[in-house]
Amino acid sequence: MESFGSFRRKFSPWNDPTAKPFISFENIVKKFDDVTVVDNLSLNIFNREFFALLGASGSGKSTLLRMLAGFEEPTSGRIMLDGQDLRGIPPYKRPVNMMFQSYALFPHMTVEANIAFGLKQDGMAKSEIEDRVAEMLKLVKLEKYSKRKPHQLSGGQRQRVALARAVAKRPKVLLLDEPLGALDKKLREETQFELMDLQMKLGLTFVVVTHDQEEAMTMADRIAVMDKGQIMQVATPAEVYEAPSSKFVADFIGNVNIMAGEVTHYANGEAEIHCAADNLSIRTLTKKELSVGQQVWYAVRPEKITISREAPDDIAVNALRGELWDIAYFGDMNVFHVRMTNGRTFKVASMNAMRKTDDPLGYDEQVWVSFENNAGMVLVD
Numbered sequence: 001m002e003s004f005g006s007f008r009r010k011f012s013p014w015n016d017p018t019a020k021p022f023i024s025f026e027n028i029v030k031k032f033d034d035v036t037v038v039d040n041l042s043l044n045i046f047n048r049e050f051f052a053l054l055g056a057s058g059s060g061k062s063t064l065l066r067m068l069a070g071f072e073e074p075t076s077g078r079i080m081l082d083g084q085d086l087r088g089i090p091p092y093k094r095p096v097n098m099m100f101q102s103y104a105l106f107p108h109m110t111v112e113a114n115i116a117f118g119l120k121q122d123g124m125a126k127s128e129i130e131d132r133v134a135e136m137l138k139l140v141k142l143e144k145y146s147k148r149k150p151h152q153l154s155g156g157q158r159q160r161v162a163l164a165r166a167v168a169k170r171p172k173v174l175l176l177d178e179p180l181g182a183l184d185k186k187l188r189e190e191t192q193f194e195l196m197d198l199q200m201k202l203g204l205t206f207v208v209v210t211h212d213q214e215e216a217m218t219m220a221d222r223i224a225v226m227d228k229g230q231i232m233q234v235a236t237p238a239e240v241y242e243a244p245s246s247k248f249v250a251d252f253i254g255n256v257n258i259m260a261g262e263v264t265h266y267a268n269g270e271a272e273i274h275c276a277a278d279n280l281s282i283r284t285l286t287k288k289e290l291s292v293g294q295q296v297w298y299a300v301r302p303e304k305i306t307i308s309r310e311a312p313d314d315i316a317v318n319a320l321r322g323e324l325w326d327i328a329y330f331g332d333m334n335v336f337h338v339r340m341t342n343g344r345t346f347k348v349a350s351m352n353a354m355r356k357t358d359d360p361l362g363y364d365e366q367v368w369v370s371f372e373n374n375a376g377m378v379l380v381d
Contacts, residue, residue, distance in 0.1 A: 013046040022047035028077035037063050039229035050206045052216035055226035061209045069098045095172040103162035105150040112146040115165045136164040156187045176208040192218045246381040250299045258299045266290040273298050282318050286378040300376035302349035312370045319370040
């Protein structure tokens with residue numbers, strides 16, 4: 001039997017020009033009175049994909065999910081699901097189910113009764129309901145808790161009950177609206193992997209709405225980064241992080257140092273960018289076609305930067321001198337804030353790969369920050 005990991009490595013229908021989208025948002029506009037919350041948005045999602053809509057509050061991600069569920073109708077445009085136009089189809093007749101952040105469990109019902117509720121509403125035979133509930137309890141590893149009520153469960157257990165109830169009807173698509181927001185950090189991290197495994201076992205399409213970047217980066221096959229009702233980039237987590245399409249995406253995803261500059265030299269994929277405000281010239285490699293005099297941004301992630309007391313030996317690297325202003329210790333890594341003479345603060349992340357506690361860098365020390373010419377990204381938008 002092929003492993004989930006093997007399947008995930010090969011799964012990329014968005015790269016296949018012959019693959020047909022399972023869900024299509026076509027030129028969707030949604031207005032509430034005079035306010036446009038989704039602005040002429042088009043998006044394709046493929047069967048069995050774990051897809052994340054990621055954005056800040058007010059970006060339109062939850063509205064998009066609610067339109068797919070049928071709780072809202074688009075002002076214009078159409079939504080297609082498995083070849084069917086969803087316009088006018090009420091929520092209870094759509095082959096989708098939704099799991100809410102609050103879980104919305106019935107407090108007076110047992111775990112098994114909560115899971116069975118939707119099946120009873122659909123008129124399924126009693127024996128079939130019992131079999132399906134048993135299957136769902138086993139799937140979410142709650143067989144021993146079937147007779148308990150929600151208040152007798154932990155937050156993680158309630159989350160799994162809500163998930164079991166949502167998939168019990170075997171929808172074509174499961175919609176998850178901030179599904180892990182009520183869990184503590186450690187449980188949230190554990191549940192992310194449980195959701196990924198569950199999605200693979202069920203073979204369903206999952207669409208999750210979240211404002212949590214780590215959550216989206218961990219679980220999703222692809223991410224749509226949203227802002228003001230529009231999609232800024234759709235790509236895999238690695239592509240969104242390592243090759244953002246714009247300054248907005250680079251700044252929104254993770255930590256980053258961004259500098260505005262002007263291209264002073266470009267030839268054969270090598271560029272020099274002068275950042276006047278930082279009194280700094282950066283040498284970089286880039287796949288973008290640039291022209292001398294072009295205004296760009298240069299972005300470099302904190303973990304791509306080296307911090308040291310001594311100047312780097314390699315004169316080819318980009319190096320700056322500054323004062324160590326702040327230090328944050330996270331156990332697995334240190335985060336340093338280095339203040340330059342011009343007032344800019346560079347964020348530097350250093351992994352604690354070894355148990356090294358002797359002679360650590362300290363506050364107010366003069367240090368060097370340096371990065372290779374392939375460490376950063378040139379952004380033109």
